[in-house]
Amino acid sequence: MITEPVLRLSDVSKSFTMHLRGGISLPVFEDVAFAVHAGECVVLTGPSGIGKSSILKMIYGNYRTQKGNIVVKSQLTETDIVSASAREIMTLRRNTIGYISQFLRVIPRISALDIVAGAAVEQGRDKSLAQAAAASVLSRLNVPEKLWHLPPATFSGGEQQRVNIARGFVAEYPILLLDEPTASLDAANRAVVVELIEEKKAAGCAIVGIFHDADVRDEVADRTIDVTEYSVSAAA
Amino acid sequence: MNSAGVDSPLLRCSDLSKYYGRQPGCIDVSFELWPGEVLAIVGESGSGKTTLLNCLSANLEPTSGTVEYAMRDGTMPNLFDLGEAERRFLMRTDWGFVHQNPADGLRMAVSAGANVGERLMAVGERHYGKIRHSASDWLERVEIETGRIDDYPRTFSGGMRQRLQIACNLISAPRLVFMDEPTGGLDVSVQARILDLLRGLVSDLGLSVIVVTHDLAVARLLSHRMMVMKDGRVIESGLTDQVLDDPQEAYSQLLVSSILQV
Known part of the structure; x- marks a missing residue:
């Protein structure tokens, strides 16, 4: 590919220091390096506990990175997440990097439609356009229309999950991090998520994902990266 | 925003x-x-x-x-x-300052409406009707029935007092x-x-x-x-x-x- 990658990890290492356990250090992985281009979907693989989710959380600035660089290119600027200020990361999260997990952090008393549209409104989209886009994604994900105007606190787990997925896809992030968005979805909704991912790729979005479901992984992945190769415990 | x-x-x-x-x-x-x-x-x-x-x-x-x-x-x-x-x-x-104890931020011996309106007077508002209208608007925004506008905060529950204190602080933008x-x-x-x-x-x-x-x-x-x-x-x-x-x-x-x- 000739284009510059929009996301580049180099020599990224993560370890957790457990001060309450006598300060022991738990190394997770070392020297992870990969780059993701616009329109490409890279899938992280490896057994549970190997650090796949940690990598996504480090890209999102949710976990700290002990060593290495995570450089995000957005329009004309480059930001290294590892050394960025809280304020820079907040701006990136609003405009550049989306993160979708299977868990919705419920915001009390805000309707499902407003939660979903909120991500696009934060990016400066007109409220009625954002709501129309939100309605369209919610209906594609088979969230019944009678629920749209209710806060999702009382929804079933699956419905909350789909509200969360809808929120991530309604906004226009150049980079999207997907942490098992299809876990525990039924086949029909899983197929919708695959479609949504394909549409994002076609629109030039760079995606890093974790999918336990092999069918989904095979459908969306352009490349896979086995995190086991970087694992510290496996090498020892 | x-x-x-x-x-x-x-x-x-x-x-x-x-x-x-x-x-x-x-x-x-x-x-x-x-x-x-x-x-x-x-x-x-x-x-x-x-x-x-x-x-x-x-x-x-x-x-x-x-x-x-x-x-x-x-x-x-x-x-x-x-x-x-x-x-x-x-x-x-x-600025606003929301205290843990609402009694530190409210005047307990004047009405809820007067508490909320006080800051508007501090910034120079003198029109009684406008002050009362804003006060009742802010009571509504913090989910206090506007019918309680003339009641004293000491007749309010702890949660209501706290919401009243919030209104008092936010009314002056x-x-x-x-x-x-x-x-x-x-x-x-x-x-x-x-x-x-x-x-x-x-x-x-x-x-x-x-x-x-x-x-x-x-x-x-x-x-x-x-x-x-x-x-x-x-x-x-x-x-x-x-x-x-x-x-x-x-x-x-x-x-x-x-x-x-x-």
Whole structure:
């Protein structure tokens, strides 16, 4: 590919220091390096506990990175997440990097439609356009229309999950991090998520994902990266 | 409303220390607060968070260091170089202060409407009808029946008093609100309602907030950024979710691991 990658990890290492356990250090992985281009979907693989989710959380600035660089290119600027200020990361999260997990952090008393549209409104989209886009994604994900105007606190787990997925896809992030968005979805909704991912790729979005479901992984992945190769415990 | 395109901080605290005699309250604190940001200061009792809040809000003169504030005219003076009158004017117009105990922020012997309207009078509003109209509008926004406008706050429940105090602070459209344990001492269900309300108002109005709390759940729900204090010093700071999900310092790890799981 000739284009510059929009996301580049180099020599990224993560370890957790457990001060309450006598300060022991738990190394997770070392020297992870990969780059993701616009329109490409890279899938992280490896057994549970190997650090796949940690990598996504480090890209999102949710976990700290002990060593290495995570450089995000957005329009004309480059930001290294590892050394960025809280304020820079907040701006990136609003405009550049989306993160979708299977868990919705419920915001009390805000309707499902407003939660979903909120991500696009934060990016400066007109409220009625954002709501129309939100309605369209919610209906594609088979969230019944009678629920749209209710806060999702009382929804079933699956419905909350789909509200969360809808929120991530309604906004226009150049980079999207997907942490098992299809876990525990039924086949029909899983197929919708695959479609949504394909549409994002076609629109030039760079995606890093974790999918336990092999069918989904095979459908969306352009490349896979086995995190086991970087694992510290496996090498020892 | 968000902070995009705003390229200067609203408040800058530099090397701030406060000693009570030889006893340190807070030591060498530096940070910036930007428009639209909500900053939580957490730590246990005695960690210096209330001392810091009182210095930042000009209620307490620091032993050393400065607190600069972006005035509406574009200047950024050190609060402690301002005259007493200027400081008081800031406090009554551009700032809010939500106390843990509503009685500290309310006048219990005048009506709810008069409490809410007082700040409007402080900024020069004299038209009784307009003041009453705004007051009733704000009572509604904090979910107090407008029929209670002529009642005294001492006839209100704890949660209602707290919501009334919030209305009193927000009616003058402040840019910065200080909060000291805004939900401390309230029942959990009442607490949840106040947090919902605050969260909504803060994002609708694009307020900047500095909130002191020992309750990490409150910090998680309200704040973007967080500073952890221990023995007067800031020992860790960062994005709220980052400090809570991957705390680095021993004391922060202890605080996070002490949250009760329900």
